[in-house]
Amino acid sequence: xxxxxxxxxxxxxxxxxxxxxxxxxxxxxxxxxxxxxxxxxxxxxxxxxxxxxxxxxxxxxxxxxxxxxxxxxxxxxxxxxxxxxxxxxxxxxxxxxxxxxxxxxxxxxxxxxxxxxxxxxxxxxxxxxxxxxxxxxxxxxxxxxxxxxxxxxxxxxxxxxxxxxxxxxxxxxxxxxxxxxxxxxxxxxxxxxxxxxxxxxxxxxxxxxxxxxxxxxxxxxxxxxxxxxxxxxxxxxxxxxxxxxxxxxxxxxxxxxxxxxxxxxxxxxxxxxxxxxxxxxxx
Amino acid sequence: xxxxxxxxxxxxxxxxxxxxxxxxxxxxxxxxxxxxxxxxxxxxxxxxxxxxxxxxxxxxxxxxxxxxxxxxxxxxxxxxxxxxxxxxxxxxxxxxxxxxxxxxxxxxxxxxxxxxxxxxxxxxxxxxxxxxxxxxxxxxxxxxxxxxxxxxxxxxxxxxxxxxxxxxxxxxxxxxxxxxxxxxxxxxxxxxxxxxxxxxxxxxxxxxxxxxxxxxxxxxxxxxxxxxxxxxx
Numbered sequence: 319x320x321x322x323x324x325x326x327x328x329x330x331x332x333x334x335x336x337x338x339x340x341x342x343x344x345x346x347x348x349x350x351x352x353x354x355x356x357x358x359x360x361x362x363x364x365x366x367x368x369x370x371x372x373x374x375x376x377x378x379x380x381x382x383x384x385x386x387x388x389x390x391x392x393x394x395x396x397x398x399x400x401x402x403x404x405x406x407x408x409x410x411x412x413x414x415x416x417x418x419x420x421x422x423x424x425x426x427x428x429x430x431x432x433x434x435x436x437x438x439x440x441x442x443x444x445x446x447x448x449x450x451x452x453x454x455x456x457x458x459x460x461x462x463x464x465x466x467x468x469x470x471x472x473x474x475x476x477x478x479x480x481x482x483x484x485x486x487x488x489x490x491x492x493x494x495x496x497x498x499x500x501x502x503x504x505x506x507x508x509x510x511x512x513x514x515x516x517x518x519x520x521x522x523x524x525x526x527x528x529x530x531x532x533x534x535x536x537x538x539x540x541x542x543x544x545x546x547x548x549x550x551x552x553x554x555x556x557x558x559x560x561x562x563x564x565x566x567x568x569x570x571x572x573x574x575x576x577x578x579x580x581x582x583x584x585x586x587x588x589x590x591x592x593x594x595x596x597x598x599x600x601x
Numbered sequence: 602x603x604x605x606x607x608x609x610x611x612x613x614x615x616x617x618x619x620x621x622x623x624x625x626x627x628x629x630x631x632x633x634x635x636x637x638x639x640x641x642x643x644x645x646x647x648x649x650x651x652x653x654x655x656x657x658x659x660x661x662x663x664x665x666x667x668x669x670x671x672x673x674x675x676x677x678x679x680x681x682x683x684x685x686x687x688x689x690x691x692x693x694x695x696x697x698x699x700x701x702x703x704x705x706x707x708x709x710x711x712x713x714x715x716x717x718x719x720x721x722x723x724x725x726x727x728x729x730x731x732x733x734x735x736x737x738x739x740x741x742x743x744x745x746x747x748x749x750x751x752x753x754x755x756x757x758x759x760x761x762x763x764x765x766x767x768x769x770x771x772x773x774x775x776x777x778x779x780x781x782x783x784x785x786x787x788x789x790x791x792x793x794x795x796x797x798x799x800x801x802x803x804x805x806x807x808x809x810x811x812x813x814x815x816x817x818x819x820x821x822x823x824x825x826x827x828x829x830x831x832x833x834x
Binding site for chain 2: 357358359476477478479480481483484487488490491492493494495496497498537538541542543544545546547
C-alpha cells in the first residue's frame with residue numbers, strides 16, 4: 319500500500335476525522351493565544367498552568383468523574399489568579415511559577431499513585447503528560463465541548479483583535495485612555511485556561527507549551543505586522559498539527575511528540591528563511 | 602481642566618511625595634521636574650488613574666471624559682521587539698473611545714490617523730515595523746497615537762529619554778507647535794527642562810513634597826532654577 323492509499327484507508331474511520339478536526343481547531347486557538355503570551359512574556363505562565371491542569375486531571379481520575387469538569391474550572395481559576403498577581407507585580411519572577419508547576423505535578427502523581435483504582439497507573443499518567451493517543455480516542459462529549467469552546471475562543475480573538483493588540487502592546491496607555499484592560503485580562507486568563515485544557519487532549523500537559531510558543535515564534539521571525547504574525551502563526555500551527563497527526567497515524571508514533579517535533583522543524587525552517595532574507599537584503 | 606488637591610502619592614508601605622496641590626488650565630504647557638525617584642512618573646500615573654493616591658483628590662473638569670486623554674508613556678522593554686506596524690500602533694489610539702462591540706476602525710478614524718501621521722512626519726513609515734525605527738521616530742509614532750486618542754490633553758512621561766540631542770530639539774519643537782497652534786494642554790515629566798523651557802508656561806518641582814508650582818518666569822527667578830540650568834540671565 320502506498321501512503322495515499324493507506325491514508326484513504328484510515329480516513330474511513332470517524333475517530334481519525336474527529337482527530338483532524340479537533341487538532342485543527344485546537345492548534346488555531348493555541349497559535350492565536352501563543353502570540354499574545356509570547357509577546358507579553360507569559361510563556362512560562364502557560365507552562366505552569368499546564369501542570370496545574372495535570373494536577374486537576376489526577377484529582378478527576380481519582381474521583382472517577384469526567385476530567386473536563388475538574389480541569390476546566392481549576393485551570394481557569396488558577397489562570398485568573400496568576401495573571402492578576404503578575405500584573406500587580408506580586409509574582410515578580412519565574413520562581414513562583416516554577417514552584418506552582420512542580421508542586422502540581424508532584425501532587426498529581428502522588429494522589430494518582432495512592433488512590434487510583436486503575437491497574438495501569440504509569441500508562442494513565444504517561445497519557446496525560448505526553449498525550450500519546452488521547453486525540454484518537456475522543457468521545458462525543460469531548461468532541462463537542464472542544465468544538466464549542468474553540469469556536470468561542472476563535473470568535474473572541476477575531477472580533478477583539480484590535481483591542482487585544484492594544485492591551486498587549488501597551489497596557490498602561492490602553493488603561494489610561496479608557497480601555498477596560500481588567501476585563502480583557504480576565505477574559506484572556508480564562509482563554510488560557512480553556513486552551514490549555516483542550517490542548518492537553520492533543521499533546522498532553524508537558525508538551526502544551528510547544529504548541530503555544532513555536533508557531534508564534536516562527537511567525538515573529540518572518541513577519542513585521544501584528545496582524546500578519548497572527549495569521550501566519552495560525553496557518554503554520556494548523557499545517558504542523560495536520561502533518562503531525564498524519565505522521566503519527568501512518569507510522570504509529572505518539573501524536574503529541576510528533577506534532578511538537580514538526581513544530582520545531584518548522585521553527586528552524588522559518589529561522590533559516592529569515593537569515594536568507596536578511597543576507598540577500600544586505601547583498 | 603485638572604485640579605489636584607492635597608494629594609499624597611506612593612505605595613502603602615512607602616510615601617513618595619506629599620502635599621501636592623495644583624491646577625492646570627486649558628492651553629497650559631506644564632512640566633514636572635525633580636530628581637530620580639521623587640515621584641514624577643507616579644504623579645503622572647496617579648493623574649491618569651493608573652495609580653491610586655494615598656490621600657487627596659484629583660478631579661477633572663466635568664465636561665472632560667477620560668477617553669480624551671492622550672498619553673505618551675515610557676517605552677517598555679517588551680515593545681523593543683514587538684511585531685507591529687506604525688499604522689497598527691497609531692490606530693490603536695482610537696480604541697478608548699470606541700464602543701466595545703465595534704471591532705474595526707471606521708473610515709473617518711483611518712483618515713484622521715493619516716492626517717496626524719502626516720503632520721508628525723511619520724506617514725512615510727506607516728507600513729514599516731515599529732522596532733526598526735530610530736528612537737526619535739518611535740517617539741513621534743507614539744505621539745501620533747496619543748493624538749488619535751485626544752486633541753485636548755497630552756500627558757507625557759519623559760518623552761525625550763534615549764533620544765539624541767537633534768531628535769530632542771525636533772521633538773520639543775513639535776510639542777510647542779501642538780501647544781500653541783492646536784491649543785493642546787500639555788503635562789509632561791522631563792529630565793531636560795532647559796531644552797523645553799522657552800515654550801513652557803508652568804513648572805511643578807517635586808522633592809519629597811511639592812516645592813514649587815507656578816509660572817515659568819517665577820520658576821526661572823526662584824532658587825530652584827539653577828538646579829535645572831534655567832536661571833534668568
